Amino acid sequence: GMVTRSEEMKLHPNYRTGENYAYLGLAPQFLIFDEYVAFLEMLTTKRKTALLSQLKKIVMLGRQAGYFLIVACQRPDAKVFRGRYQR
Structure with missing residues (x-):
């Protein structure tokens, strides 16, 4: 996965x-976390x-290797996504 690619x-x-x-020349990889x-x-x-x-590692280290986390939920709000991950 991500570590091997790095x-x-x-x-x-x-x-x-x-x-x-x-x-x-590597393609991006998208990790989708639904619900x-x-x-x-x-x-x-x-x-x-x-x-x-673990999710923090993916967000922080994955960018250079081309791993991107997509988080999906019914109602995102600041209570769930705090700090730098709100963007």
Whole structure:
């Protein structure tokens, strides 16, 4: 997935620090998380924290590798999407 692609990008003959997946001619990958809020409401606090940690990694590290997270829900609001993820 994303980590493997990041590692493979660094081995690419045209790799340059600071460039992203598009520079290497790679296609973007979209990860779609449907019914996000409903899923979160089913989780325990511990599992919710673990999930949010993983999603944060995808958002922060995925951009350069071309992995983008699309979150879908019935009613998005600031209570669910806080801070930098609101954009």
